[in-house]
Amino acid sequence: MRLTLIKPNIGRLEHSLYVDEGRMQPLQLGVLAGLCPEDVEVRLYDDRVEPIPLDEPTDLVAITVETFTARRAYELADDYRSRGVKVILGGMHPTLLPEEAAVHADALYLGDAEERFHEVLRDARKGTLAPLYRALPGPPQTGSVPRRALFHGKGYLPIALAQFSRGCKYTCEFCAISTYFGATHFRRQVRELIAELEAVSEKLIFFVDDNIVADREAAKVLCRELKPLGKRWVSQASIDMTEDLELMELMVESGCLGHVVGFESLEPASLRSMRKIPNLRQSKGRYAEQLAVIRSFGLQLWAAFTLGHDHDTVDTVRRTVEFAIEQKFCFAAFNLLVPYPRTPLYERLRREGRLLYEGCWWLHPEYRFNHAPFRPAKMSADELTEACFEARKRFNGLGSILYRSLDPATTLRSPYRFALYWAYNPLFRRETFRKQGMRLGLR
Numbered sequence: 001m002r003l004t005l006i007k008p009n010i011g012r013l014e015h016s017l018y019v020d021e022g023r024m025q026p027l028q029l030g031v032l033a034g035l036c037p038e039d040v041e042v043r044l045y046d047d048r049v050e051p052i053p054l055d056e057p058t059d060l061v062a063i064t065v066e067t068f069t070a071r072r073a074y075e076l077a078d079d080y081r082s083r084g085v086k087v088i089l090g091g092m093h094p095t096l097l098p099e100e101a102a103v104h105a106d107a108l109y110l111g112d113a114e115e116r117f118h119e120v121l122r123d124a125r126k127g128t129l130a131p132l133y134r135a136l137p138g139p140p141q142t143g144s145v146p147r148r149a150l151f152h153g154k155g156y157l158p159i160a161l162a163q164f165s166r167g168c169k170y171t172c173e174f175c176a177i178s179t180y181f182g183a184t185h186f187r188r189q190v191r192e193l194i195a196e197l198e199a200v201s202e203k204l205i206f207f208v209d210d211n212i213v214a215d216r217e218a219a220k221v222l223c224r225e226l227k228p229l230g231k232r233w234v235s236q237a238s239i240d241m242t243e244d245l246e247l248m249e250l251m252v253e254s255g256c257l258g259h260v261v262g263f264e265s266l267e268p269a270s271l272r273s274m275r276k277i278p279n280l281r282q283s284k285g286r287y288a289e290q291l292a293v294i295r296s297f298g299l300q301l302w303a304a305f306t307l308g309h310d311h312d313t314v315d316t317v318r319r320t321v322e323f324a325i326e327q328k329f330c331f332a333a334f335n336l337l338v339p340y341p342r343t344p345l346y347e348r349l350r351r352e353g354r355l356l357y358e359g360c361w362w363l364h365p366e367y368r369f370n371h372a373p374f375r376p377a378k379m380s381a382d383e384l385t386e387a388c389f390e391a392r393k394r395f396n397g398l399g400s401i402l403y404r405s406l407d408p409a410t411t412l413r414s415p416y417r418f419a420l421y422w423a424y425n426p427l428f429r430r431e432t433f434r435k436q437g438m439r440l441g442l443r
């Protein structure tokens, strides 16, 4: 049997697909391939970098879909189906909006692949694909290893993606994770993960866990087991990790360089209304205590902000970027608050009549990447879009990059960290400008 796995692009610049120079390995496709028996001939195509050979013979096409890639994923699915090829769609977006995705697929897979993907393969072989496979989220990759050989030659960043856990115990209003995982944090067998990493050639690992410190004791066990591998690693973590100094120490000893940390907002009122529990203990919106702890351990941060909450103004956005520069964050994402389907935020904005693009921005032909898809409370949608773009420009300006690099506590701590900073800051700067305002899909 021949299986074709596809990672769709987000959209286009002028008339051709955007080529993401900072692309990372599509771990979910590696996991799907790892679940296939040896006699399944698997091919992987990444729409972010190569043309999809629609006429290549195949028995089943499996496409992973996120909300931002839905429009392009449906185009590809329609193209294949018009040639008589069977298509199955899975991933975050079809799981949240199956009724929409079903129009473009022969079969839908809702939830994690680990539980029932073998049934899909069995049915596809027999020609009896069911219209719907519904699986529950659970611990990742029990007994299976991603097929990383499929990633070779596609120009991915030299960082291996891996996962220890999935989901998060918190329920922030805007986050699709709690909708998908039901506020549960699922962990993998540490021994299996370590065995997988021993076979990985990359020195730097990105654990794509939604919140690797959601269970601090489990994170400590992981750190102890990671230490002998001598790898360097980064992940995503909530800022309340700073309450546990033993955990901080173990992370650093095991090779952790830093984390993506969701600061979201400097406005305490916004943090309360979005239910960002791990951030609520900080006072006056300055995160001073937590940042002092992080700096004392020398961790480099990728600070993530969501802008456009009901208490935010244009001035909030300006203060946020000043704060990010002042703190010399290694990287920062000034994300617009985006109402992803089925999140509490989406439902609230819908009830309040504040969604733009007929409530379906991800398929709307006029919607553009990084534009506000809703009416903020204290500014216009255009003002929010503009303020976020200004923030990105300011943070990624050459003066800011140079200023932020001169930080003895973090970036100047070792030549490796300094090199990493200078390898990725110019790249992210270029991508920030290129992506702004791109249209979704190709057609």
Ligand code: B12
Pocket (backbone or CB within 6 Å): 010, 023, 024, 025, 026, 027, 028, 031, 032, 062, 063, 064, 065, 066, 067, 068, 069, 088, 089, 090, 091, 092, 093, 109, 111, 112, 113, 114, 117, 161, 163, 166, 167, 175, 176, 177, 208, 209, 210, 335, 340, 341
């Ligand atoms: C790593 C990551 C990134 C990396 C990119 C990784 C890459 N390979 O390119 C970076 C940091 C660059 C990134 C960027 C962005 N990301 Co991101 N990212 C993630 C993260 C944390 C992990 C994804 C992952 O690899 N998981 C591990 C794999 C194994 O699991 P999985 O993808 O869930 O797949 C499993 C199941 O869903 C299912 N499955 C998936 N696809 C399919 C297909 C079939 C056919 C089947 C049968 C099953 C199946 O089986 C898999 C195994 O169980 C997720 C959070 C999450 N938990 O999903 C967010 C997430 C996917 N990202 C998100 C967003 C919004 C973005 C950005 C748009 C942010 C921005 N504003 O720029 C960008 C652009 C994304 C893009 N498409 O290019 C959102 C998407 C929300 C949504 N409703 O779609 C998520 C869910 C985060 C969140 N908190 O909401 N991201």
Ligand code: SF4
Pocket (backbone or CB within 6 Å): 167, 168, 169, 170, 171, 172, 175, 176, 177, 178, 210, 211, 238, 262, 276, 278
């Ligand atoms: S802490 Fe992070 S991953 Fe957890 S629900 Fe909030 S935003 Fe999502």
